[in-house]
Amino acid sequence: MKEYTFIIDENITGKRLDVFLTEQLTELSRTQAQRLIEEEGILVNGRKEKAKFRLKNSDVVSCRIPDPEPLQVSPEYIALDIYYEDGDLLVINKPQGMVVHPAHGNNQGTLVNALLHHCQDLSGINGVMRPGIVHRIDKDTSGLLMVAKNDLTHQSLARQLKEHSIKREYLALVHGKIKEPGGIIDAPIGRDPKDRKKMAVVTRNSKDAITHYHVLERFQNYTLLECRLKTGRTHQIRVHMAYLNHPVVGDPKYGPKKSHLGFTGQALHAQTLGFMHPRLEEWMEFSAPPPSHFSKALQKLKSEMNFTRGEDNSEDA
Secondary structure: OEEEEEEOOOOOOOOEHHHHHHHHOOOOOHHHHHHHHHOOOEEEOOEOOOOOOEOOOOOEEEEEEOOOOOOOOOOOOOOOOEEEEOOOEEEEEEOOOOOOOOEOOEOOOOHHHHHHHHOOOOOOOOOOOOOOEOOOOOOOOEEEEEEEOOHHHHHHHHHHHHOOOOEEEEEEEEEOOOOOOEEEEEOOEEEEOOEEEEEEEOOOOEEOOEEEEEEEEEOOOEEEEEEEEOOOOOOHHHHHHHHOOOOEOOOOOOOOOOOOOOOOOOOEEEEEEEEEOOOOOOEEEEEOOOOHHHHHHHHHHHHHHHHHHHHHHHHHO
16 A cells, blocks of 8 residues: 655645646556545545545645555466577567566566466566566567566666666657758656656656667658667657657557558567676677568558659659
C-alpha cells in the first residue's frame, strides 16, 4: 500500500481532483484515479468527493493506493532469435508485435514468458514480472535487446545504460523529406498533460532526452534515418521525431494512423547494440537487419522513386 498526502496551494486551486492526481502520480491513469476516488481511496479533507471536484486552496488530499495484485508468469515455448548467449547474458532480436514483459491484461506471449522456458537462470533485480530485463523496446518496435542471467551482469549493464556508454542505433522511416544531413534533438520528455497515455516534449515533470539522427536515404515523401540514443526515455525516438514534424511511419500514437506502405506498427528497428561484457571485459557489438516487412517497404519506395525519375526523363525528352 502506498500512501500520499498533498496540501493544495493557490497554483492548483480550481483544478479537477482526477486531473490533479494523474499529474502528481504518474503511475495512475485518469480511469484508475477515478476508480480510486469512487472506492474512497482518495479523500479530500477526510471526505469522499467526486472526480470532478474542484480543489481549493489549503485542501488536504490523502491517497491510499493498493499494491497491484501479483500476476502468475508461466514459461511458454516461443521461438527466440538469439544473436548471442553465454553464462551471463543473452542478446535477443525481438520481433515486432511481441511485448517484452507481462503486465495486467497481458501475461502471455511476452519475451519474458519465452525466456522462462528457454533458461531458468535470469537475474531477479526487476522482480518476478521482469526477470533478466535490463532495458525494453516497444511492442511494435523490432530489434536487439540484452537480457541478464545474473544480478552482477544486470547491475553492470544497467550502470552502462546510466552512463550512456551502451551503443544503441535504430533504423527509422519517417514521414516527410528531411533536408539537413542530420542533427541532435535535445528536448526533455515527460507525460503529455493532455493525454496521460502519451509522452511529449514538455518542460515540467520531464527528463532530459537526447537523440542523434543521420539521414541514410531520402524518398519522395519519406526519409530513412539512423537514430542513436544517448538517453533512453519512453517512446524517445517516436516522440522526438513527431516533435520535428517528421513522425515515424506507422506510429498510431504520434503520427498519421495510415500510410500507403501498410505498416501495422511503427517503422522502427533497433539494429545495432554494443556494450562492454561485464565478465569478459570485452566490447561486444551486434547488428540485426530490419524485418522483412520493413525491407519490402524500402524496396517499394525505391521502386517508386525510380518510376518517378523515369517519368521525369520521358517528359524531358
